[in-house]
Amino acid sequence: MKTSHRMTGAALAVLAMAALTSCGSSSEPAADGTTTLKFLVDNSQATVDTAKALADAFMQANPTIKIETETRPGGSEGDNIVKTRLSTGDMSDVFWYNSGSLLQALNPSQTMVDLTGDPVLQHVQKDFLPVVSQDGKVYGVPAGTAMGGGILYNRKVYEQLKLEVPKTWADFMANNDKIKAAGIAPVIGTFKDTWTSQLFVLGDYYNVQAAVPSFAQDYTANKSKFAATPAARAGFDHLAEVHAKGYMQEGFGSATNDQGMKMLVEGKGAHYPMLSAQLPPLVATMPQAATDVGFFGIPGTDAAKNGATIWEPAGIYIPKTSENVDAAKKFLAFIASPAGAEATNKAVQPAGPFRITGAKLPEDAIQVAKDLQVYVDEGRTAPALEFVSPVKGPSLEQITVAVGSGLTPPAEGAAQYDKDVEKQAKQLGLAGW
Amino acid sequence: MTKQDAGPRTGPGPAPGPGHARASRRRRDSAYPYALYLPAAVVFVVIFLVPTAMAFYFALTRWTLFDSTFVGLDNFRDFLAEQNLRIGFQNTIIYAVVTSGLKVVLGLLLGVLLTSRLRLRGFLRSVVFFPTLVSTVAVGITFAMLLKPQTGLVNQALALVGVDGRDWLGDATTALLSVALVDVWKGVGLATVIYIAGIMSIPREYYQAVAVDGGGAWHRFRHVTLPLSWPATYSVIILSFIGGLRSFDLIWTMTRGGPGFTSDTIASIIYKQYQAGFFGLSTAGNVILFLVVTVIAVPLNYYLGKRQVAA
Numbered sequence: 001m002k003t004s005h006r007m008t009g010a011a012l013a014v015l016a017m018a019a020l021t022s023c024g025s026s027s028e029p030a031a032d033g034t035t036t037l038k039f040l041v042d043n044s045q046a047t048v049d050t051a052k053a054l055a056d057a058f059m060q061a062n063p064t065i066k067i068e069t070e071t072r073p074g075g076s077e078g079d080n081i082v083k084t085r086l087s088t089g090d091m092s093d094v095f096w097y098n099s100g101s102l103l104q105a106l107n108p109s110q111t112m113v114d115l116t117g118d119p120v121l122q123h124v125q126k127d128f129l130p131v132v133s134q135d136g137k138v139y140g141v142p143a144g145t146a147m148g149g150g151i152l153y154n155r156k157v158y159e160q161l162k163l164e165v166p167k168t169w170a171d172f173m174a175n176n177d178k179i180k181a182a183g184i185a186p187v188i189g190t191f192k193d194t195w196t197s198q199l200f201v202l203g204d205y206y207n208v209q210a211a212v213p214s215f216a217q218d219y220t221a222n223k224s225k226f227a228a229t230p231a232a233r234a235g236f237d238h239l240a241e242v243h244a245k246g247y248m249q250e251g252f253g254s255a256t257n258d259q260g261m262k263m264l265v266e267g268k269g270a271h272y273p274m275l276s277a278q279l280p281p282l283v284a285t286m287p288q289a290a291t292d293v294g295f296f297g298i299p300g301t302d303a304a305k306n307g308a309t310i311w312e313p314a315g316i317y318i319p320k321t322s323e324n325v326d327a328a329k330k331f332l333a334f335i336a337s338p339a340g341a342e343a344t345n346k347a348v349q350p351a352g353p354f355r356i357t358g359a360k361l362p363e364d365a366i367q368v369a370k371d372l373q374v375y376v377d378e379g380r381t382a383p384a385l386e387f388v389s390p391v392k393g394p395s396l397e398q399i400t401v402a403v404g405s406g407l408t409p410p411a412e413g414a415a416q417y418d419k420d421v422e423k424q425a426k427q428l429g430l431a432g433w
Numbered sequence: 434m435t436k437q438d439a440g441p442r443t444g445p446g447p448a449p450g451p452g453h454a455r456a457s458r459r460r461r462d463s464a465y466p467y468a469l470y471l472p473a474a475v476v477f478v479v480i481f482l483v484p485t486a487m488a489f490y491f492a493l494t495r496w497t498l499f500d501s502t503f504v505g506l507d508n509f510r511d512f513l514a515e516q517n518l519r520i521g522f523q524n525t526i527i528y529a530v531v532t533s534g535l536k537v538v539l540g541l542l543l544g545v546l547l548t549s550r551l552r553l554r555g556f557l558r559s560v561v562f563f564p565t566l567v568s569t570v571a572v573g574i575t576f577a578m579l580l581k582p583q584t585g586l587v588n589q590a591l592a593l594v595g596v597d598g599r600d601w602l603g604d605a606t607t608a609l610l611s612v613a614l615v616d617v618w619k620g621v622g623l624a625t626v627i628y629i630a631g632i633m634s635i636p637r638e639y640y641q642a643v644a645v646d647g648g649g650a651w652h653r654f655r656h657v658t659l660p661l662s663w664p665a666t667y668s669v670i671i672l673s674f675i676g677g678l679r680s681f682d683l684i685w686t687m688t689r690g691g692p693g694f695t696s697d698t699i700a701s702i703i704y705k706q707y708q709a710g711f712f713g714l715s716t717a718g719n720v721i722l723f724l725v726v727t728v729i730a731v732p733l734n735y736y737l738g739k740r741q742v743a744a
Binding site: 111191419 | 601603
């Protein structure tokens, strides 16, 4: 029967992957005294460009160390490749991977080189360290910049319709009304790429934290629930409300992230709940993306408590199995220095503030980064929930698509997500679930 | 190689009576010495049996690839408590029934058409069979493009005749059926080939008998082709039904189970667990799918097989 083949196939794939990848791992110092470091990054354009810029600048300063960049797919496919390579002892000398809850799933204390107290970290901002730590030990340095998760908006549309950046959800909906009347899609939905549907919920965390400061702690300890906390449920309510009012463009169900960004930059849609990191790669082909698109945090109920949710940068880590730890540490120290930030700036427009002391946004930074920097400077930011809690259910993106398409009522969506979270916590073996 | 000398002895030996030693039983039963089975057996054990047994074990653990903790039947309980599992089961059955039903009907019709005296018969046969040769993933991606709401070719063609097409894959009411129809498009070629073989093997005498009795085309179809191509129908139903139960690649490339959970099947639910890194849980799902397919396919096979004898 074919089914058993599927199962054995999965097991085989793991074996085959282990066998294949083990061919390319050994990296011993060459006869001429140069060391070669392998550097694994995900294959998104921004990451690849950043990684290449960092490697080139580093090699120029350190001619005895050579860096070879390898790429892997992003998303959960990439997660599984990273997990497989770590668990088979076959990880490259340096690798780029998420910080926050996804990092916890890699068992850093077993698999990665501990950097606590190492000079590598001397320029890294203290606020960043928790998202690359486990049990108080630090395992990584920040890769690139932080980004904002909130609403990207077309400033030309705002100018034309004489709108103001909303401070409350009610203001936001009033703006949407006017935009719709002008014949422009008020909110862009791109549910073909399901992950993009989560922003109304995940980007709302600043408001959740403002209303219930202990939410993350209670939530991790299985004491708070999305469905039972009105402030947390608001994200689902917003999503349902936007759909119910018909604010999304036609064909939102099969639109992709790329199409959504294009709509926004071209002014065919006014708002797009999205991450600011989606913009820098567009600047090359659509220069107006740098100036015409701005950012604001998802508005909450209270105009006085307005703020934005921040996604911390990914981390760069060294696996325990690396044979070139000293060279790798040198590279990490360079990445986490103002010089590294400068090299990054040259290759990719920053999407938000750096997490490195002494690193600054360039003068010609894109508008979203400047908007975000204002929130940061005024201290009106909170990290997204996935950076302060290891608990994040894997099905949120499907649930938010269902709520945002009007298939599931928001309260039910929140309850479904609570169940999803419970399953994840059990699979992680967290205490108290 | 202790069994090497067994080779020459096995072939010609006359059948000894019952109750002999094992060596002579072997000589009687097998045409080849067992040593010849060894390479195949090793391959089978190492790459099929061992992973299958491992899968049954890992289904009972919380498994992160780094380590595994034995948790008993927890994974099975959690998988069965999966909130979209009911939709998944429902969709899987709908999908399997719709695709295998349409493949039988269309396959039979095309089979009859392509065994008749048609001028372009050879060409049409290749046209019908062609989609079977294309990779499922490629078909999925292609049709996802064709079915786009504004820019897709399907809706543009519909607009020409004045029909306002919808967002086929982004709309919860049409997503699953759209995928099922693409599956039929892709799979009907194989069904047709099976039917062509089945129809060709029907002896001409039956048709001549119908002609003698003055029957027309409908009688030929109703009383000869339809009943006597039952073995073909049987194969098509079994193959496409099991295929439908395990359906994954098309669904994944076209809708990823969406919008929301509306076109999820059991296989896509399992894959999502794997994606989330819940390896034990997804393995438990696979074991359940294995059992479900067995529970449905074995009786179906038995029932259809019995009818075949009766026909």
